[in-house]
Amino acid sequence: MTKTDLREKEIAFKEESNAIFGYTNFRKNELVNRYRTVGCDNYSPLFNGNLITSVYITVQGKYVCGTDDLFSTFKEQIDHNKNSNILSNGILVKREIDEIQAFVLVHRSFIIARTRSIYGDAFEDIQFFETESVTDKLNQFGYYDIRDVTFHINIKLSHYFYLFLRIFIFTLLTMLLVSYLLIHKTSEESALISALRKAITRGGFHMNYQPLFDQNSHITGFEALVRWNHSTMGFISPEKFIPIAERHGLINPLTDRVFKLVIQDLSQSEWRFNKKKIGINVPPSYLQSDKNINKLKIYYDDIASMGYLPVIEITERELITDETITHLQILRDLGYLIAIDDFGTGYTGLSMLNKLPIDYIKVDRFFVKSIDQGSINIQILDTIIQLGKKLKIMVIAEGVETRCQLNYLIERKCNNFQGYLFSKPIDWKDTKILLVQTKR
Numbered sequence: 001m002t003k004t005d006l007r008e009k010e011i012a013f014k015e016e017s018n019a020i021f022g023y024t025n026f027r028k029n030e031l032v033n034r035y036r037t038v039g040c041d042n043y044s045p046l047f048n049g050n051l052i053t054s055v056y057i058t059v060q061g062k063y064v065c066g067t068d069d070l071f072s073t074f075k076e077q078i079d080h081n082k083n084s085n086i087l088s089n090g091i092l093v094k095r096e097i098d099e100i101q102a103f104v105l106v107h108r109s110f111i112i113a114r115t116r117s118i119y120g121d122a123f124e125d126i127q128f129f130e131t132e133s134v135t136d137k138l139n140q141f142g143y144y145d146i147r148d149v150t151f152h153i154n155i156k157l158s159h160y161f162y163l164f165l166r167i168f169i170f171t172l173l174t175m176l177l178v179s180y181l182l183i184h185k186t187s188e189e190s191a192l193i194s195a196l197r198k199a200i201t202r203g204g205f206h207m208n209y210q211p212l213f214d215q216n217s218h219i220t221g222f223e224a225l226v227r228w229n230h231s232t233m234g235f236i237s238p239e240k241f242i243p244i245a246e247r248h249g250l251i252n253p254l255t256d257r258v259f260k261l262v263i264q265d266l267s268q269s270e271w272r273f274n275k276k277k278i279g280i281n282v283p284p285s286y287l288q289s290d291k292n293i294n295k296l297k298i299y300y301d302d303i304a305s306m307g308y309l310p311v312i313e314i315t316e317r318e319l320i321t322d323e324t325i326t327h328l329q330i331l332r333d334l335g336y337l338i339a340i341d342d343f344g345t346g347y348t349g350l351s352m353l354n355k356l357p358i359d360y361i362k363v364d365r366f367f368v369k370s371i372d373q374g375s376i377n378i379q380i381l382d383t384i385i386q387l388g389k390k391l392k393i394m395v396i397a398e399g400v401e402t403r404c405q406l407n408y409l410i411e412r413k414c415n416n417f418q419g420y421l422f423s424k425p426i427d428w429k430d431t432k433i434l435l436v437q438t439k440r
Contacts, residue, residue, distance in 0.1 A: 028095030031102040040065030054105040208425035215415040221277025265428040279311035313341040365399020
């Protein structure tokens with residue numbers, strides 16, 4: 001097994017582990033909600049094969065009910081103040097809401113089986129540690145910190161020889177390159193920051209628009225996506241310049257520039273998509289300023305006056321504060337639709353959905369992609385869709401690229417989509433050809 005092989009398997013293991021704990025988090029929330037509504041009732045709907053078969057509830061630290069003798073067997077070993085407890089038969093994870101604590105056991109046998117399926121014959125064993133007890137080992141090969149639990153994967157010795165040889169050669173080459181990279185990385189980012197400031201104040205960005213469709217392939221709206229083609233640097237991905245804008249205090253003026261470009265595109269075209277959504281990404285930090293809220297009121301009037309439905313798509317890259325929620329309600333009362341973009345990958349958890357004044361959520365492409373891969377993330381996708389139905393919140397699936405994904409979503413009554421299967425992001429002038437679809 002080569003270093004590349006192990007690296008690929010390491011990435012796959014981390015994704016699988018995060019997916020397992022992500023799925024478990026959904027189940028913990030459901031467990032608390034079930035207890036609140038029906039008390040100590042049948043918990044079997046929460047189970048998924050041999051991943052979760054043991055759960056229990058405590059209230060104010062006192063045991064109330066559970067599925068088996070898990071609590072009585074391990075109560076001397078369990079620290080109920082911790083979010084994760086390492087037990088002989090798995091990892092006990094906790095979710096606390098008010099005075100209710102929900103505990104779910106992720107079985108050791110399930111984790112071993114999933115790890116073996118990734119590493120194959122190279123896998124020998126896996127150990128679990130509380131991360132704080134092995135912090136000195138986290139930089140060592142085979143130790144992975146996943147949500148306060150450190151996994152140590154033991155690989156058979158026969159698979160190490162060629163790996164260590166390749167690492168030795170790679171280390172030598174890296175030492176020759178590292179000084180060069182460190183020197184040039186700082187200068188490259190400085191140049192990018194300077195170019196970004198100029199593009200915001202003097203122009204340099206343009207907008208693309210990706211259509212949203214319903215199950216009948218009718219257009220329901222567009223998401224506005226900022227693009228940057230620099231005269232000397234070429235195309236610069238939003239995944240590169242947006243994080244830089246966030247780190248250096250440029251994200252708010254960039255947001256203003258985006259709104260102005262969208263209004264310019266809409267106002268200069270002789271065609272209209274009447275009563276269709278126009279979604280624009282807005283970071284939570286932008287909504288913390290009264291000055292920006294006043295700007296958003298002006299932007300709303302400009303867009304709505306042309307017959308469109310303005311949508312604020314909250315990005316999940318930043319924490320949403322109570323002040324942000326208050327301002328969102330003001331904007332929603334004004335007429336804005338509110339959506340959560342890339343739901344499931346950032347700060348907006350299930351507990352926030354009841355607090356936020358939202359009209360729909362857009363499920364991140366990461367979960368839609370899992371449909372073709374058959375990973376455990378499908379369970380999370382199904383839960384998000386079901387949650388949307390229960391809360392009467394529209395769910396839009398992002399990143400739909402295959403007919404298989406589309407059929408899966410339609411079967412589960414998720415009937416709103418965005419992705420390359422329907423259309424890639426395009427210039428506004430190219431949307432005219434799509435206008436006929438809205439008249440069918």
